[in-house]
Amino acid sequence: MRFAVSCPNVSDPARLVGLAVAAEAAGWDGFFLWDHLQLVRAEHLELHDPWVVLGAVAHATSTVRLGALVTPVARRRPWKLAKEITTLDHLSGGRVVAGVGLGWPADDDFAAFGEPADDRARADVYDEGLDVLDALLRGGPVHHDGPAFTVDADLHPRPLQRPRPPIWVAAMSGRRPLARAARFDGLAPVSPAGGPMAPDDVRPLVAALPEHGELYDVVVPWDGAHDAAAYAAAGATWLTVSRWPDGDWFDDLAVQVAHGPQR
Numbered sequence: 001m002r003f004a005v006s007c008p009n010v011s012d013p014a015r016l017v018g019l020a021v022a023a024e025a026a027g028w029d030g031f032f033l034w035d036h037l038q039l040v041r042a043e044h045l046e047l048h049d050p051w052v053v054l055g056a057v058a059h060a061t062s063t064v065r066l067g068a069l070v071t072p073v074a075r076r077r078p079w080k081l082a083k084e085i086t087t088l089d090h091l092s093g094g095r096v097v098a099g100v101g102l103g104w105p106a107d108d109d110f111a112a113f114g115e116p117a118d119d120r121a122r123a124d125v126y127d128e129g130l131d132v133l134d135a136l137l138r139g140g141p142v143h144h145d146g147p148a149f150t151v152d153a154d155l156h157p158r159p160l161q162r163p164r165p166p167i168w169v170a171a172m173s174g175r176r177p178l179a180r181a182a183r184f185d186g187l188a189p190v191s192p193a194g195g196p197m198a199p200d201d202v203r204p205l206v207a208a209l210p211e212h213g214e215l216y217d218v219v220v221p222w223d224g225a226h227d228a229a230a231y232a233a234a235g236a237t238w239l240t241v242s243r244w245p246d247g248d249w250f251d252d253l254a255v256q257v258a259h260g261p262q263r
Helices: 013-025 050-060 078-092 119-138 175-182 199-208 228-234 249-258
Strands: 002-007 030-033 065-072 096-101 142-145 150-153 167-171 186-189 217-221 238-241
Touching: 002 013, 002 065, 002 249, 013 030, 013 050, 013 249, 030 050, 030 096, 030 238, 050 065, 050 078, 065 078, 065 167, 078 096, 078 119, 078 150, 096 119, 096 186, 119 142, 119 150, 119 167, 119 175, 167 175, 175 186, 186 199, 199 217, 199 228, 238 249
Parallel strands: 002 030, 002 238, 030 065, 065 096, 096 167, 167 186, 186 217, 217 238
Antiparallel strands: 142 150
């Protein structure tokens, strides 16, 4: 089992980088940032671009896996995202993981910027974008002509990791989300309430996954009430800790980070 911090992309960027450095020093295996533009518009949260912050994290750390949990592909141009992931992979010496998802909330992070808010419409763009992202990260000429994207490119350099950096797919239950996750390198289960999950919540999702690769990660938000062994028995390979960005969330998360993952 490996352990990671999943931090909102909120707060001063230097504090976020400092938290990543503290996480590495305390023995955490990964440091990941959320990817939101407004999250909750009415709360006026101070959100920063996760990929810019992660560049600084890559420079300041040497061992932790890093990336976004998760980037909503449906509101990104996949070639720009591929370039960001590749650059971060080089900066970090091959430590980046690409966490991807449908994206939420549909109103403040999509509709507010003229992006489709309908889940099915976003899912169609998401699936096509993932195909393009996968091809671009693997390297070589990419020729794609689809409903949402047209690409005729051969990006250089390639990422350091081969055949490409791992892609973890966020998903709830359902045939289409789980089939999407099985095509890639990991599942990041999401509970309907959006919070931590118990081992019994994880087990049926893992059992419902279609056939997938042997080296496959299941990245679960830890509820703190069950030990790592119970999650491992349910099929988890990573446990993440996080906080919702309200009140003294950053200080509370920093204290937990400093104590280490309590393996």
